[in-house]
């Protein structure tokens with residue numbers, strides 16, 4: 001067997017910087033000696049790397065820890081605001097963009113309506129929003145993470161097809177990257193939403209299905225702690241699976257897609273027929289809460305269709321934790337119960353019994369998911385909430401180790417890019 005080529009000096013240096021940064025980020029405040037112990041690097045190497053991280057602003061001395069006999073050690077931490085992430089949600093009705101710190105806290109957030117814009121006009125609107133946000137930045141930016149509906153090739157950030165926007169083979173990451181001179185990552189919005197649930201959800205589980213149900217419907221799959229995108233990046237694209245072959249024409253051109261029966265678009269279209277006039281989502285939610293029988297029937301039927309589709313995912317993947325997000329979640333527990341009942345009916349009972357179906361509780365889920373993707377890909381760190389921010393449990397240690405090992409292969413250039 002051929003031996004792998006020996007790592008160059010530069011690669012070794014990058015690997016060490018990555019390892020030390022990840023250790024300080026995950027475990028700080030932590031001393032140099034403790035970093036050396038945890039990484040297996042020599043104290044001299046750790047000291048050299050720490051000096052470089054400090055001069056790049058990525059580590060800071062934050063006081064002294066308890067003495068273990070000798071002089072009390074100086075503790076190190078990665079400052080939360082050492083770099084900014086730009087997260088973007090190119091949603092069906094609103095484009096949102098925000099600057100996010102290294103702990104997933106949103107610092108500044110702006111938005112613009114997007115429902116009426118297609119093609120180049122939609123793209124121009126997204127770029128205007130980014131221009132505004134980036135001109136207001138208050139520190140060095142790592143890059144831009146974008147979540148968008150549709151089929152997206154995440155290797156180069158090309159939107160292969162976004163039905164709603166009429167985008168086909170749009171090199172979005174390349175265009176945005178050229179405009180701002182920053183690394184840009186683009187991924188499907190449901191996929192990044194699942195990633196956000198995995199990172200910021202109240203429970204950390206190795207496997208998770210996040211289903212985003214708004215004007216469109218898509219699922220994101222986190223398997224073994226990693227976002228699973230499938231062979232062609234389309235994993236979880238359940239919205240255009242045909243569920244009623246003779247059903248209504250979908251915006252994709254097919255008939256009877258899941259979106260034509262279970263999305264908020266489908267619900268509002270049915271209510272419009274029922275009432276003879278357009279109904280807003282807010283009005284529908286209010287009528288639903290008041291117990292309007294027509295509205296309840298339409299909404300619960302939509303939930304039932306969704307449950308049947310989710311049963312298919314449960315049968316294929318046997319994932320126990322499923323989180324529903326998106327505008328349809330505004331219909332709350334009764335809608336969730338309809339989804340649950342249909343899921344139980346549609347999946348093998350032994351599998352369905354294990355499923356914990358819940359409503360997502362994270363605001364700005366796509367922005368945070370896109371930021372998490374950017375942070376992982378660009379800095380090799382798993383974005384995780386600040387420990388002071390709440391009761392979020394961190395993953396099992398072996399999961400974290402595995403993730404770290406894979407990610408240390410990535411380039412460190414971005415980390416040390418001058419602030």
Ligand SMILES: [Zn+2]
Pocket residue numbers: 239240241250251252253254257259
């Ligand atoms: Zn369709």
